[in-house]
Amino acid sequence: MRVAIFIGSPRLNGNTVTIANSLVNKLSQKGIECRQFSLYKHKIEPCIDCRECKTDAMECTKKDGMTVLYQNMEWADVLVFGTPIYWFGPSAQTKLLIDRFRPYFANKKLYGKRAALLLPAGSGAEDCDMTIEQFKRVFKALGMDFIHALALQAYDEDDALKHPELDYFVDDLASRICEEELSE
Numbered sequence: 001m002r003v004a005i006f007i008g009s010p011r012l013n014g015n016t017v018t019i020a021n022s023l024v025n026k027l028s029q030k031g032i033e034c035r036q037f038s039l040y041k042h043k044i045e046p047c048i049d050c051r052e053c054k055t056d057a058m059e060c061t062k063k064d065g066m067t068v069l070y071q072n073m074e075w076a077d078v079l080v081f082g083t084p085i086y087w088f089g090p091s092a093q094t095k096l097l098i099d100r101f102r103p104y105f106a107n108k109k110l111y112g113k114r115a116a117l118l119l120p121a122g123s124g125a126e127d128c129d130m131t132i133e134q135f136k137r138v139f140k141a142l143g144m145d146f147i148h149a150l151a152l153q154a155y156d157e158d159d160a161l162k163h164p165e166l167d168y169f170v171d172d173l174a175s176r177i178c179e180e181e182l183s184e
């Protein structure tokens, strides 16, 4: 199984990264190959609704930092999106990525893949509901199966690291990712 994690936090040592690193450690111990990407290190142009991706090769005509992200979304069996909650939604860089999913609505290349979420939020799970709902609908539109959302109360940069339930939540998500592989 191959897992690609896309991190939409500008903090390179922040809570999203902490959760993602912990998940990578856990999955690697189980022999699962993981790749991790920081969206803020990639220049992602906004979707301009040119609709070119609806025709011919059904690919985005923009050649930017998304190219490698597209390749890795297609490489992975499980896609994990980690974003801090900003105003009850995903970070702006994450929303740029979501809008660039547009070709996959046409070419269905993500169809049948599975997806999970990593969501640190200052207020915890109560502020994650709209983001979870948005991603669930996106996954459904793309024919992807939603596994689980790991929502964690964390505000300061090292809060996730100190969170008493981080290991428990990560173990739980890692098991869900693996269990579904066994049941296939």
Ligand SMILES: Cc1cc2nc3c(=O)[nH]c(=O)nc-3n(C[C@H](O)[C@H](O)[C@H](O)COP(=O)(O)O)c2cc1C
Pocket: 009, 010, 011, 013, 014, 015, 016, 017, 083, 084, 085, 086, 087, 088, 089, 120, 121, 122, 123, 124, 127, 154, 155, 156, 157
């Ligand atoms: C612009 C902005 C908006 C935020 N809005 C929310 C919010 O609506 N609800 C919430 O619980 N936390 C909110 N937060 C707090 C972050 O979700 C929290 O600090 C998170 O742990 C940051 O994750 P990171 O360290 O991976 O960047 C906001 C933070 C910023 C910078």
